[in-house]
Amino acid sequence: MSSYEDYTRKSRNYDKTREPVGMEIAVGCFAHAEVPLDQMVVLDAGCGTGNYSQAMLDYVGRIEAVDLNPGMLEVAARKLERPQSEGRISFHSSRIDELPFEDEYFDGVMINQVLHHLPDDAPKGFPAHRRVFSEFARVLKPGGVLVVNTCSQEQLRHAYWHYTLIPESADALRARYAPLDELATILGDSGFAYRGSFAPTDAVVQGEPYFDPRGPLKEEWRDGDSVWSLVTKDRLQHVLSRIQDLDEKGELEAYAARNDALRPQLGQATVLFATRNV
Numbered sequence: 001m002s003s004y005e006d007y008t009r010k011s012r013n014y015d016k017t018r019e020p021v022g023m024e025i026a027v028g029c030f031a032h033a034e035v036p037l038d039q040m041v042v043l044d045a046g047c048g049t050g051n052y053s054q055a056m057l058d059y060v061g062r063i064e065a066v067d068l069n070p071g072m073l074e075v076a077a078r079k080l081e082r083p084q085s086e087g088r089i090s091f092h093s094s095r096i097d098e099l100p101f102e103d104e105y106f107d108g109v110m111i112n113q114v115l116h117h118l119p120d121d122a123p124k125g126f127p128a129h130r131r132v133f134s135e136f137a138r139v140l141k142p143g144g145v146l147v148v149n150t151c152s153q154e155q156l157r158h159a160y161w162h163y164t165l166i167p168e169s170a171d172a173l174r175a176r177y178a179p180l181d182e183l184a185t186i187l188g189d190s191g192f193a194y195r196g197s198f199a200p201t202d203a204v205v206q207g208e209p210y211f212d213p214r215g216p217l218k219e220e221w222r223d224g225d226s227v228w229s230l231v232t233k234d235r236l237q238h239v240l241s242r243i244q245d246l247d248e249k250g251e252l253e254a255y256a257a258r259n260d261a262l263r264p265q266l267g268q269a270t271v272l273f274a275t276r277n278v
Contacts, residue, residue, distance in 0.1 A: 003117055011072045016223075039061045040061050040062075077091050115178065130190060155270065196273050
């Protein structure tokens with residue numbers, strides 16, 4: 001469950017603007033497992049509305065999907081009713097640092113855009129991240145594959161055009177993300193061999209709606225990016241007024257394009273690949 005986002009409310013709008021970015025990279029990482037891809041049993045940790053599970057089911061044998069938010073689980077179970085009835089996916093209400101599975105149960109684990117929701121302490125070395133990765137090491141088989149979908153600090157600074165409208169909230173969000181080099185260190189300390197990272201530069205987290213410069217004016221658009229939950233009501237009203245002012249002056253499209261200029265080179269997400277030590 002997010003330590004700052006109300007996903008029970010936002011679950012109804014979440015799928016309107018979210019895409020499972022980086023899936024081709026995740027599949028490529030899982031292909032390095034010691035069992036054939038189509039026989040893998042995979043954990044989707046913090047599955048949300050099941051977007052990543054839905055995409056991954058085209059490749060792996062079975063998925064155990066875990067989330068603590070009932071609204072998100074309800075949407076996911078409804079969306080994936082058929083594969084659930086076929087026994088290809090099961091849903092569990094659980095914390096990701098206390099998983100209801102036996103040791104060495106999984107061939108692979110994926111966690112997609114979840115880690116920044118942990119109630120963590122960056123100055124103390126991200127202890128909540130460490131608990132989660134240690135739990136992943138426990139439930140993964142030796143040699144099993146871990147895929148972590150996150151954002152780099154540079155991506156968070158330069159690859160989301162609307163973050164320039166809410167700099168204080170964007171800074172607060174970025175502080176919740178462990179830098180990639182620190183994540184690699186945590187993985188090593190938690191029993192993993194870090195294999196590398198990859199950024200899908202041709203994908204955006206919110207899909208086509210991201211390119212609508214008037215998107216932030218709509219609640220359902222804002223519900224697709226949790227940064228807006230860090231924006232105060234007064235600040236939100238100021239931002240909405242600024243967007244409307246830019247629009248009336250005919251400057252909004254240019255503003256969005258200018259602040260989106262680096263995204264095609266940086267991408268919006270980074271996928272880390274690791275394997276559990278044997």
